[in-house]
Amino acid sequence: MTDTALDPKLDLTLERTIRASPSVVWRAWTDPELLARWWVPAPMQTRVDRLDVQPGGGFVTSVREGAGEYHPHTDGVFLVVEPERRLVFTNVVDSSWRPAKPEPVSMTAEITLDEHAEGTMYRVVVRHGDPAARNLHEDLGFFEGWGSVTSALADLVESG
Amino acid sequence: MAHHDGVNEVFLALADPTRREVIRALGRGPASVGELAQPFAITLPSFLKHIRALEESGIISTSKSGRVRTCTLDHDRLTVIGDWLDEQRHLWRERTDRLESLVTDLEEPR
Numbered sequence: 001m002t003d004t005a006l007d008p009k010l011d012l013t014l015e016r017t018i019r020a021s022p023s024v025v026w027r028a029w030t031d032p033e034l035l036a037r038w039w040v041p042a043p044m045q046t047r048v049d050r051l052d053v054q055p056g057g058g059f060v061t062s063v064r065e066g067a068g069e070y071h072p073h074t075d076g077v078f079l080v081v082e083p084e085r086r087l088v089f090t091n092v093v094d095s096s097w098r099p100a101k102p103e104p105v106s107m108t109a110e111i112t113l114d115e116h117a118e119g120t121m122y123r124v125v126v127r128h129g130d131p132a133a134r135n136l137h138e139d140l141g142f143f144e145g146w147g148s149v150t151s152a153l154a155d156l157v158e159s160g
Numbered sequence: 161m162a163h164h165d166g167v168n169e170v171f172l173a174l175a176d177p178t179r180r181e182v183i184r185a186l187g188r189g190p191a192s193v194g195e196l197a198q199p200f201a202i203t204l205p206s207f208l209k210h211i212r213a214l215e216e217s218g219i220i221s222t223s224k225s226g227r228v229r230t231c232t233l234d235h236d237r238l239t240v241i242g243d244w245l246d247e248q249r250h251l252w253r254e255r256t257d258r259l260e261s262l263v264t265d266l267e268e269p270r
Contacts (some may be wrong), residue, residue, distance in 0.1 A: 012249045020263035028263050038258035104171075106246060118222055119267070122260075124252055128245070 007124070014124040022113040026084040029111065031051075050095055054081055054154045057074070058095030075100065079108070087111040092129065099107075105129060170237065173217035179210050180201070186220060186233035193222075193229045 006013065028034045032048035039046040040063050047070050058079045062070035076091035088110045091102040100106075106129030114121040117122060121127035182196050183267055197207040211231065214220045218237045222229050 009219050010245070014247060014249075014252055015255060016260065016264060020260075020261050020267035024263045024266050025259070028259055028266070034262065034266075038255065041254060101188060102226070105248070107248075122256070123255065126248065126252060128248065 006127070010128045010130065012124075012126045012128075016122045017116055017118050017120070018122045019119040022084045022115060025113055025120050025122060028077075029087055046073070053078060053087070055079060055080075056097070059089050060095045075102070076126055120158075164192050170219060173214050173219055176210060176213075178207070181229075182210060182214060183219065183233060185229055190232040193231060196231060232234055244265045 001070075017020040023064075028038065030051065030053045032051045035051060036046040036048050038059060039048075044063050044065050047062045047064070048060075049062055050058040052058050055078055059076045059078060060072075061074040061076055063073040064070040074091065075094045076089050077093050077095060077097065078087065080086055080088035080153045088108065090108040091107045092100060092108065096098040108127045110123075110125040112121075112125075114123075174183070178200060181199070185191060185196055193208070193211060196211075197204060200207060211220070211222065211229075214231075215222055218234060219235055220231045222231045226229075
């Protein structure tokens, strides 16, 4: 089951009552044209490249700013799809089912919709991978990971 | 310049050892480009490229007085690295705001 314990250091939860029916909220998530309208903040624009809403189906978006080039944004797969009820996707496996090293952090997002007197009880749970395991661009001479960045910052503050 | 995905921009700016040294030096307080460049065996134009990269990422700001350009560290900007979870929380909260306003519009067409 997905009722696994959350780790407050890694996970986030969000809960909100939305004044729209679960079917409308579901549509906003699963209709590419609608998703593109809220996925990233203006002035950035989303292009939904793939939205194959079924377990194992690809979820791919690109974003651009103004008239610039589109850059890869989301690239993941859906894990669980229960129409108008629950949607789970991850970026740890990309849309071609290749194990991925997503930036800035790996995650599994679980969206739950429940009927509510005022519309929908909307819940988001995002479980993150350990950012210390981030594979940074070593060829660029990047830090080893979040851990060493934090210690570099600690050094900075101490010397400051 | 807009800073949306702050974490990545900051990381890119920190990708270079010279730039990390500059930040470390600025942690002790504002300094001129000349002072900052001194420990490095690179030409001033190359050094200025690093300064510009740091400035564009928002990690430092610079101001010119006469012939001296002074650099100052923006500590707030650097904290995005420590607060990656806050950054994600913020992203999802704003994303949910936008979703909510779209679906309430769809539900009750004006």
